[in-house]
Each structure stands twice: as C-alpha cells, then as structure tokens.
Amino acid sequence: xxxxxxxxxxxxxxxxxxxxxxxxxxxxxxxxxxxxxxxxxxxxxxxxxxxxxxxxxxxxxxxxxxxxxxxxxxxxxxxxxxxxxxxxxxxxxxxxxxxxxxxxxxxxxxxxxxxxxxxxxxxxxxxxxxxxxxxxxxxxxxxxxxxxxxxxxxxxxxxxxxxxxxxxxxxxxxxxxxxxxxxxxxxxxxxxxxxxxxxxxxxxxxxxxxxxxxxxxxxxxxxxxxxxxxxxxxxxxxxxxxxxxxxxxxxxxxxxxxxxxxxxxxxxxxxxxxxxxxxxxxxxxxxxxxxxxxxxxxxxxxxxxxxxxxxxxxxxxxxxxxxxxxxxxxxxxxxxxxxxxxxxxxxxxxxxxxxxxxxxxxxxxxxxxxxxxxxxxxxxxxxxxxxxxxxxxxxxxxxxxxxxxxxxxxxxxxxxxxxxxxxxxxxxxxxxxxxxxxxxxxxxx
Numbered sequence: 001x002x003x004x005x006x007x008x009x010x011x012x013x014x015x016x017x018x019x020x021x022x023x024x025x026x027x028x029x030x031x032x033x034x035x036x037x038x039x040x041x042x043x044x045x046x047x048x049x050x051x052x053x054x055x056x057x058x059x060x061x062x063x064x065x066x067x068x069x070x071x072x073x074x075x076x077x078x079x080x081x082x083x084x085x086x087x088x089x090x091x092x093x094x095x096x097x098x099x100x101x102x103x104x105x106x107x108x109x110x111x112x113x114x115x116x117x118x119x120x121x122x123x124x125x126x127x128x129x130x131x132x133x134x135x136x137x138x139x140x141x142x143x144x145x146x147x148x149x150x151x152x153x154x155x156x157x158x159x160x161x162x163x164x165x166x167x168x169x170x171x172x173x174x175x176x177x178x179x180x181x182x183x184x185x186x187x188x189x190x191x192x193x194x195x196x197x198x199x200x201x202x203x204x205x206x207x208x209x210x211x212x213x214x215x216x217x218x219x220x221x222x223x224x225x226x227x228x229x230x231x232x233x234x235x236x237x238x239x240x241x242x243x244x245x246x247x248x249x250x251x252x253x254x255x256x257x258x259x260x261x262x263x264x265x266x267x268x269x270x271x272x273x274x275x276x277x278x279x280x281x282x283x284x285x286x287x288x289x290x291x292x293x294x295x296x297x298x299x300x301x302x303x304x305x306x307x308x309x310x311x312x313x314x315x316x317x318x319x320x321x322x323x324x325x326x327x328x329x330x331x332x333x334x335x336x337x338x339x340x341x342x343x344x345x346x347x348x349x350x351x352x353x354x355x356x357x358x359x360x361x362x363x364x365x366x367x368x369x370x371x372x373x374x375x376x377x378x379x380x381x382x383x384x385x386x387x388x389x390x391x392x393x394x395x396x397x398x399x400x401x402x403x404x405x406x407x408x409x410x411x412x413x414x415x416x417x418x419x420x421x422x423x424x425x426x427x428x429x430x431x432x433x434x435x436x437x438x439x440x441x442x443x444x445x
Contacts, residue, residue, distance in 0.1 A: 028067045034058055041105055043113055043132035051133050057101025057120055061133045072133060076100055076117065079138055080124035092123060092144055100124065106148045111155035114188065118145055125162075128189045139189030151204060152212045156188040159195070159202055159215065179227040182217060184245055195246040198227050200237055201258055208264040209287040214243045216266075216288070218256055233257055233271045233279055241288060252288045263310040265335050266291075267317075281305055283315070283335040296329055296338045306352050310335075312362055318345055318352045325369055328354065344369045 035054040043049040050062045052069065059072040077100045100122030108114035116139070117127045125141035126148070143162035151157035160183055167178035182199040183192040195202075198220040205211030220227060221236045228234070239256035242249045256268040257279075266288050272278040279302055281294040296319065306318035308328065315335040320326040328345045329338035346353040346367045353367030 028065070031066075031069050033060065039105055041107055041115065043115075049132045051105060051115065053102055053105055057103060059102045059105075059117060059133075072136075073100065076102075076119075076124075076127055076136060077122070079127060079136055080119070080122045092125060092142055098122060106150065108150040108155050108158075110151060110153050114150070114155055116148055116158075116189070118148060126189060130188065139185075140191055141189075149202070149204060152207045154186075157184070157186050158189070159184055159204065160192070161199060161202060164197075177224070177226050182215075182246075184215075193245065195242070196249070198223060200230055203259070203261055205241070206261050206264050206266070206287055211287055214241055215245065216241050216252075216259065216261070218258060219249075230257065233269070233274060233277050235271050235274045237271075239268050239288075252284075253282060253291050256282065260307045262307060265310050265315060267294075267305070267307060267315070267335070269305060277303075279303075281317075283331075285335055292336055294331070294336055294338060297340055298327075304350075306347065306350065308352060308354050309356055309364070311356070316341075316354075316364070318347060318354065320347060324348060326352070328352075328366065342366050342368060 033052070033054050035056040035058070037052060038055045039053040041051045043051070048063060048065050050066055051072075052060045052062070054060075059076065060069045061072050062069045080100045098121040101120050102117045103120030104118045106116045106118060111130075113132045114128070114130050115133060117129075117136070119126070124138055125143060125145050126139040127136045128139055129136045141160075141162070143165065145160050145162050148158055148160045161180060162183075163178060163180050166176040179197045180199055181197045182195040182202050184195050185192050195215060196217060196219060200218040200220070202215060202217040205214035205216055217240055218237050219240050221238055230237075234257065235255050237255065237257050238251050239253040239259055240249050240251050253268055253270060255271045257271055259266060259268040264285060264287070266284040268282040268284075268291065269279050270282045270293075272280055281296075281302070282291040283294050284291045294317075301321065302319055304320045306320070306326070307315070308318055309316040313333055315331040315338075317329050317331070317338065318326045319329060324347055325344045326347050327340060328342040330341045331338045346369055355365050357363040357365060
C-alpha cells in the first residue's frame with residue numbers, strides 16, 4: 001500500500017534581495033515527501049544546500065534553501081547495484097537483495113562538505129560525497145557498517161567497525177571466529193586498515209588535550225572463539241588506548257565496558273560483579289591517566305547512566321535505577337562528587353527528557369514524573385529491555401544521533417559563530433538494549 005504522504009511547507013531565509021527587502025523570511029514552495037522528516041543537514045557557507053532524510057530511508061537534496069528538491073535515491077541505487085562485487089566476501093550480500101535505503105547521514109567535522117550516507121539496506125556499505133551530495137561514490141567495504149566517526153581535524157580520516165564475514169550464517173566455522181572489528185581509513189573510505197578485533201566501543205581521543213589522533217576502545221580480553229554480544233554488563237572487557245593505530249595497546253581500566261568522552265572528561269562504566277550486574281562510574285579528567293570512582297549521595301544499585309551535559313564545567317548525569325525513570329545529578333569541577341538535582345526524570349529507550357536552554361548558561365529543562373515510589377526504592381526492579389549495556393556502540397551516543405532537526409540547525413549556527421561548547425542538550429551513550437546501534441563508536445548511557 002502507498003505510504004502516508006506528509007506535506008512540508010519549508011520556511012526559508014531570504015534567498016534574494018527582493019525577499020530581504022520585505023520581511024527577510026518567506027514561505028517556500030510546498031514539498032510532498034514519502035514520510036516524515038528524520039534528519040536535515042545544511043551545507044555551504046551560506047547554508048543554501050540541504051540534504052533531507054525521511055523516516056523510510058529516502059534522501060532528497062536542495063540547492064536553493066529548500067525551495068526545490070531532487071530525489072537522490074535513483075543515483076545512489078545505481079551506484080549500489082552497479083558497483084556491487086560479483087563475488088562478495090562480506091555480510092551485505094548475505095542479507096539478500098533489497099532496495100537501497102539510507103539509515104544514517106554522517107558529516108565530517110573537519111570539512112563540512114564531506115558527508116557519508118550509511119545504508120540500512122541495499123548492496124552498499126556506504127556512499128561518500130565530498131561536495132555536499134552533488135556526486136557520490138561507494139566506500140571500499142563489503143560489510144554492513146554499524147557506525148562511523150570522522151576525525152576532528154583531518155577531513156579524510158575516520159574510524160568504523162563491522163562484524164566480519166565469518167558472522168554470516170553460511171560461513172560460520174569454529175576455526176574462524178566471528179568478531180566485531182575496528183578499522184581506520186585515511187582517504188575517505190577508499191581503503192581501510194585493521195586497528196583491532198573483538199572491539200565493543202571506540203572513539204577518537206579528546207581534542208582538548210591534543211590526543212585527537214589516539215584511539216580509545218573497549219575490547220574483550222583474550223582472542224579465542226566467537227565474540228559474544230554485549231547484552232548485559234560483563235567482566236573481561238577493558239578500556240584500552242592506542243597511539244599508533246593498533247601496533248601497541250595500553251590498558252587504561254580493567255572491566256570498563258562502556259565509555260563517553262566529553263569536554264575532556266572520560267566517563268567509564270566499570271563492572272564490579274557480573275552475576276549481580278553491579279556497576280559503578282569511573283571518571284578521568286586528565287585524559288585517562290587516572291580514574292577515580294564517582295561518588296553519588298544515594299547507595300541505590302545503578303542500572304545504567306546517561307551523560308546529559310558537560311559544557312558548564314561539571315558533569316550532568318542521569319542515573320537509572322531499574323525503571324523508565326531516573327535521577328539527575330550534578331558533579332563538582334572534577335566530575336567526582338555528585339549532588340542530587342532532579343528526581344524522577346523521564347527516560348525512554350536510552351533518551352532522557354532533558355535539554356539545555358540555548359544562550360542561558362546553567363539553565364536546563366526536564367520532564368519529571370510525579371511518582372514518588374518509582375525512584376528511590378530500596379530494591380529496584382530488574383531492568384526492562386531498553387535498559388542496561390545494550391551492545392557495541394559509538395561514544396557519540398544514542399541521544400546525539402536522535403537529536404531533533406531544531407538542534408541540528410542550531411548546532412550548525414553555533415559552529416559558524418565559533419562556539420566551542422556542546423549545543424546538544426543530551427549526549428547519551430548507548431548503554432541500552434538497542435540492536436540498531438549495537439556495534440560501533442563508543443557510546444555511554
């Protein structure tokens with residue numbers, strides 16, 4: 001049946017002198033898309049080029065502030081089909097033939113015109129554009145990419161990960177373990193080098209301390225057998241660091257399952273006892289040289305964490321105790337001593353109803369449920385399916401990936417003005433059961 005059609009009346013800033021003379025703002029042409037708008041990205045110095053992704057995975061492009069749109073999918077479908085190898089070795093072909101659908105757009109932080117379209121289905125691992133979507137090419141992979149992180153200052157460098165070809169059901173062999181592997185590209189996807197195997201999470205190092213070329217990752221200890229999925233907190237996974245792309249690796253914290261880097265803070269979930277799913281939060285403010293346990297005023301068992309903000313020189317943290325509600329705590333400057341700020345903050349599938357107010361330092365807005373027995377109970381219920389570690393994921397975090405178009409546009413505006421602080425109100429790391437983001441760059445929730 002035909003998909004429900006949604007109409008979008010595009011509000012566009014004045015693109016001509018005539019419009020500027022009147023109001024400076026005018027209503028653009030009405031455009032009909034196949035489904036609701038999932039994401040919009042702006043390109044160019046004047047932001048006149050846009051890429052729009054709908055919830056069904058269709059991609060559209062405009063070069064006149066959204067007045068007129070071109071369907072990009074025929075071009076991408078042709079590239080995916082024509083460029084597919086005749087004898088693929090990766091995992092994409094094993095999924096079976098399916099039309100190309102875009103699952104995610106990832107934009108370079110160093111070059112705003114470089115963007116990668118990661119398909120959710122179709123015979124391509126990724127499609128790269130260096131000119132804001134005017135032209136595209138396939139990246140040199142045959143496996144379904146789960147996540148991708150561009151380098152902060154090197155426009156063609158990126159980290160990516162995927163499950164290897166021996167995870168295919170038709171290729172599973174005892175002597176060939178199925179593992180989740182980390183790769184680096186230094187030429188925008190034209191070639192890739194293996195960094196590490198049996199990886200859970202990964203991220204570039206903190207730029208504030210000049211470690212943007214280092215790689216942090218959580219990795220299974222030992223190297224035999226099939227790699228298990230991270231569906232619960234597990235011992236035997238360590239936070240590690242490499243400064244030479246995997247040639248030498250240093251362990252920073254044992255039993256550190258997941259981590260998040262934000263404004264020079266490194267926060268890590270450390271497993272204390274696997275059988276009881278007991279965890280604690282470890283914090284470093286010196287680029288990983290030292291980790292100390294975060295001290296929260298209540299001794300309830302923690303199920304998961306969501307990093308909400310660090311732009312004010314403190315850590316704002318949502319702590320989940322086993323329900324769809326949690327408590328919000330704020331730390332001191334060192335990120336170690338926490339005080340309770342808000343009880344009963346609503347949280348659903350890893351995303352917290354908590355946002356920072358733009359342009360007003362220290363002001364936040366949060367949705368709170370008036371259910372006094374839902375939080376603070378001495379014996380919290382077991383976690384629901386959207387709580388807990390989740391799986392392999394990116395340190396950019398699930399709430400960052402799901403940020404609204406409004407925040408996306410404001411973030412672009414903030415970067416143009418030279419703002420350094422994080423404009424997104426909730427950078428949540430993926431410590432939730434989310435199979436769609438189960439593997440990839442480091443996430444922390």
